[in-house]
Amino acid sequence: MSSNVISLDSINENIVKMEYAVRGPIPARAVELIGELKSGAKKPFNEVIRANIGDCHMMGERPNTFIRQVLSGCLNPEAAYNDPNLADDVKERIRLLLSYCGGRSVGSYSDSAGIEIVRRHVAEYIEERDGFPSNWRNIVLTSGASEGVKCLFALLNSKSSEGLPTGIMVPIPQYPLYSATISELGMYQISYYLNETNEWALDINELERALRESTSKCIPKAIVVINPGNPTGSVLTQENIAQIIKFARENNLLIVADEVYQHNIWKKDASFFSFKRVMNQIGVKLELASLMSASKGYMGECGVRGGYMELDNFDDQVKAIFMKQISARLCSPLIGQCAIDCVVRPPKEGDPSYEQYWNERKQVLASLKDRAELTNHTLNALPGIKSNYVAGAMYAFPCIELPPKAIAAAKAIGQEPDFFYVKQLLEETGICGTWFWIWSNSWYFSFSHDNLTTT
Amino acid sequence: MSSNVISLDSINENIVKMEYAVRGPIPARAVELIGELKSGAKKPFNEVIRANIGDCHMMGERPNTFIRQVLSGCLNPEAAYNDPNLADDVKERIRLLLSYCGGRSVGSYSDSAGIEIVRRHVAEYIEERDGFPSNWRNIVLTSGASEGVKCLFALLNSKSSEGLPTGIMVPIPQYPLYSATISELGMYQISYYLNETNEWALDINELERALRESTSKCIPKAIVVINPGNPTGSVLTQENIAQIIKFARENNLLIVADEVYQHNIWKKDASFFSFKRVMNQIGVKLELASLMSASKGYMGECGVRGGYMELDNFDDQVKAIFMKQISARLCSPLIGQCAIDCVVRPPKEGDPSYEQYWNERKQVLASLKDRAELTNHTLNALPGIKSNYVAGAMYAFPCIELPPKAIAAAKAIGQEPDFFYVKQLLEETGICGTWFWIWSNSWYFSFSHDNLTTT
Incomplete structure (x- = not known):
């Protein structure tokens, strides 16, 4: 018996059960392999390719100069104002942002919902993007x-008078944030399957099936849609x-519209349509939470932790x-807020x-597009593999x-075949995929193409 | 009836009930008053003094130059390396931190627990501080x-087989983060009262009383201690x-030792002792979560959202x-992590x-000390007011x-006397206090002295 006060059987069972594959055992093994390579171990590969998460800067994408000049200057404004190499619009942006910060410092708290001028700029960006x-x-x-997702789900989380949990419809395949959050909060996940034979589109019959089958198990309150798709790479019409x-x-x-990839559209003739825009076009007024982030797009600024809802x-x-x-978390990081400002209000x-x-923006997006096409060709050229x-x-x-x-072979060592495949892929090629998944006797795994090099 | 899908009676009742006074109706009214003053309204005061939260930069405290040079340089390293005005140790720190970031960019994700070198520096800081x-x-x-508090409490949150919630011992008066988090998670707050007549120390008899009375109501798992005290200003022996x-x-x-004010000691002969140090000194081995932040001390960098546990x-x-x-929240903001690095590893x-x-550090701390003494004298010189x-x-x-x-007068307009007092104080003097509290027919309110000017 453990002498510890807090032991595995006395903590939150939802958290014990929760899975978060993006950071699970496969990525952990990848980190070990990187260490082994560094220590001179011989492997069938020279480097580990981390395809488990979209993390552009980690893979060498260069940050956008304008964004970085503004963020850097917000932290050291006097030096920025006196820097003759810094453009006037950069200095103006720093001045504007700081004029809305307490004591003109990004070291002060902002309102819980964020710096007013940034929130105003976000609203203007949405208006311009959608025309509403x-x-x-x-x-x-x-x-x-x-x-945003975690706070919103916590807000929705209640039990009915009969004790039924709140149900959230989530696409399969999905980004594991949704299943992890639902699991942590003890909510009910209503899984609907995306239509692989139709470019991972949403099939309304399937949504109806999923909802119907959840009756008596939960009180459905929300549907999550990820567009462009993570991890499917689809763009909804x-x-x-x-x-x-x-x-x-x-x-x-x-x-709940996860629209963080709204800048990442690769297919000819495909366009991004926000849920807000389509809702207004067809004259429907419905509760909508739409999400955006500074982590993806051409910015790739994951580490600043900027986003909006x-x-x-x-x-x-x-x-x-x-x-x-x-308000209990006080505010999101002010540098992340300033990054969002640059994203929604780029230089004119x-x-x-x-x-x-x-x-710079065009270059990054063109390179990501090249790598998307390389992924399309390469995967479909491999025997036994097909990809939308x-x-x-x-x-x-x-x-x-x-x-x-x-x-x-997988069964013989007590592993699931999908896990076995992804593990072997990592051990033999250094490619770290994740979100492996079994469905109808086929195995899937997600593969983040920002990690490819085209050289 | 609301046509909305999500209405007040269908959301999380714990969140509906939760209170967070630091950002409640009084601070909201203060923001309105600032607006009214700006629009030229006549008030019995010329400015609003926001004493509801410790937010040093908002009140004009200047950021520490070394910290800001490092943070700013981490976002724009090329410019920093080429800047002849930047000291070598600043450049070295930037290089070191970035060498531990994916792609040498603070725009990449870090490990969920943070950048390795910063975690190592934190451990070295603790070792040097405590000698263990x-x-x-x-x-x-x-x-x-x-x-850190929110994640830890969520982890502890479970129900016993009899359906009893997890209990957390919390000091009264406290920093409302604790009560708000307990309330949001549906846990049970075991309130213990600090000893006002003994400089707000913890009285073991009172701890025992509180714990005893909680039997049959919860399963007690943790005790929160805030030292130096928020909002009491006490320092535990x-x-x-x-x-x-x-x-x-x-x-x-x-x-759970909230030690975020470990740099803020004003009383002669008083010293900061960490729970870790005392635990080791008396040879006890017990689970301990200790918290620190970049938001207080001499740094006041609330907006970068840096902290450690x-x-x-x-x-x-x-x-x-x-x-x-x-891991589901990916990582904390990398700029906040870099700020923590500067705090735990200042220039030698x-x-x-x-x-x-x-x-700069000495100057800020001396000024805060002056204001603490001003607070001591002024409050105790006012009739009807006494302060430890x-x-x-x-x-x-x-x-x-x-x-x-x-x-x-309060009762006549349906207000509690404590709320009435704090509201009148704001309307008549522009001082925005908060965390008002009634106890044994006395009224209390918390007052953040970083907002005072000594001129």
């Missing part, structure tokens, strides 16, 4: 998109989004409770930083037919 | 101290800490679960930044005798 009004008071700046909105309206569901058509009292709820034509900013076209985001989710012998 | 070993693998870098440790051992409690003597399996739990004698760093000596931290928690007429 956005109220800055509905914008909440968060520590990456993850924090306007029509598909309209169908989903109608489904949500008919079934009284809040829509727009709460559209929420009940005013519920919104007030949400604002109270987030005529600004001194305009050309460099857009050149990577139309957006930064991921492929290929289907792998495992030969019977591989399945037998 | 610290293992860097027990250090978790968090988004301010608040995030070594003896008192030893008593508390023995109490925790006898009653199988994890100790040391998990001492935890069961290995529990620690592994905790590490999994925090002989380093080019040494003198300026220490001068502000020995540390940044707060006073004065006791106010309200005259019967004031109590009657």
Whole structure:
């Protein structure tokens, strides 16, 4: 018996059970392998390719100069103002942001929902993007998109008078943040399967099936949609989004639209349509929480932990409770908030930083697009592997037919075949995939293509 | 009836009920008053003094130059390396920190527990401070101290087989983060009262009373101690800490030591003793979570959201679960992590930044000390108000005798007398206090003295 006060059987069982594959045993083994390579161990590969998470800077993508000059200057404004090499629009942005910070310092707390001017800029960005009004008071700046999801789910989490948990519809395959958060909070996950044969689109019949089968197990309150898709790489059409909105309206569901890859569209003729835009186009007024982050797109600024959530058509009292709820964490990091400002308000034509900013942005996006196409070609050229076209985001989710012998070999050592495959892939090639998944006798694993080099 | 899917009666009732006074109606009214003053409204005061929260930079404290040069340089390293005005130790620190970041960028994710070198530096700092070993693998870098508390409480949160909630012992008066988190998670708060007549020390009889009375209501798992005290301004003696440790051992409690004010000691002959140090001195081995932050001390860098938690003597399996739990939020902001690095590893004698760093640090601490003494004198010189000596931290928690007429006036408009007093104080003088509290017919409110000016 442990002499410890806090032991495995006395802590939160939801957290004990929770899985978070993006950071699970495979990535942990990858870290070990990196260490072994460093110590001179001989491996069938020279470097570990971390395809378990989209982390662009880690893989060598260069930060955007404008963003970094602004963030750096916000921390040391006197030096920035006196720097003759720094463009005027950079200095103006620093001045503007700091004028909205307490004591003109990013070292002060902001309002819990974020710095006012940044929230206003986010609303303007959404208006310009969608052509429909956005109220800055509905914008909440968060520590990456993850924090917004966690707070929102906690808010929705209640039990019915019969003791039924809150149900959240989540796509399969999905980004594991959703399943992990649902699991941690003891909520009920209503899994709906994306349509692999139709480019991972959402099939309304499947949504209806999933919802129907969840009756008596939970009180469904929300549907999560990830567009562009993580880990599927799909981009939803306007029509598909309209169908989903109608489904949500008919079934009284809040829509949680994870739109963090809105800048990452690779497929010719595909476009990003926000849920907000389509909702307004078809004249539906429904509660919508849409998420954006500074971590993806062309920015890749994961480490600054910047994100925002727009709460559209929420009940005013519920919104007030949400604002109270987030006040206990005081505020999201101010540098992350300033990063979001740069993302939603890039230099305009005529600004001194305009050309460099857009050149860098185009270059990063073009390179990511090249790598998406390389992924498309390479995966589909391999025997036994097929992948939908990577139309957006930064991921492929290929289907792998495992030969019977591989399945037998996995079983022989007590591993699931999907885990076995991903583990072998790592040990033999140095490629660290994750979110492996078994479905209808096929095995899948997600593969983040920002980690490829095209050279 | 609301047409909304999500309404007040369908959301998490724990969050609906949760209170967080630091950001409640009084601070909200203060923000309105600032707006009214700006629009030219006539008030009995010219400015609002925000004494509701310790937010030094907001009140004009200047950031520490060394810290800001490092943080700024981490975001724009090329410019920093080429800057002839930047000292070599600043450049070296930037190089060192970035060499531990993926792709040498603070835009990449760190490990969930934080950047390895920063965790190592934190452990070295603790060892040097206390004279006892610290293992860097027990250090978790968090988004301010608040995030550590929230994650730890969530981990502890479970129901017994009889359905009893987890109980956490919390001092009264306390910092409202604790009550808010307990309330949000549906845990049970075991309130113990600090001893006002003994400089707000912890009275072991009172701890025993509180624990005894909680039997049958919860399963007690942890005791929170805030030292130096927030909002009491007390500094615990070594003896008192030893008593508390023995109490925790006898009653199988994890100790949560909120030690974020460890640099803020004002009283002559008072010293900061960490729980870790005293525990080792008296030879007790007990689970201890100790919290530190970059937001207070002489740094005041609230907005970067930097903090750490040391998990001492935890069961290995529990620690592994905790590490999994925090992985879903990916990592804390890297700039906050770098700020913690500067805090735990300031320039050493002989380093080019040494003198300026220490001068600035001394100056800020001396000024805070002056303001603590000003608070001591002024409050106790006012009729009907008495305050314990502000020995540390940044707060006073004065006791106010309200005259019967004031109590009657409050009741007449349906307000509690404490709320009434703090509201009138704000409306008539512009001073925004908070955490008002009624006890034994006396009223208290907390008052953050970093907001005073001594001129």
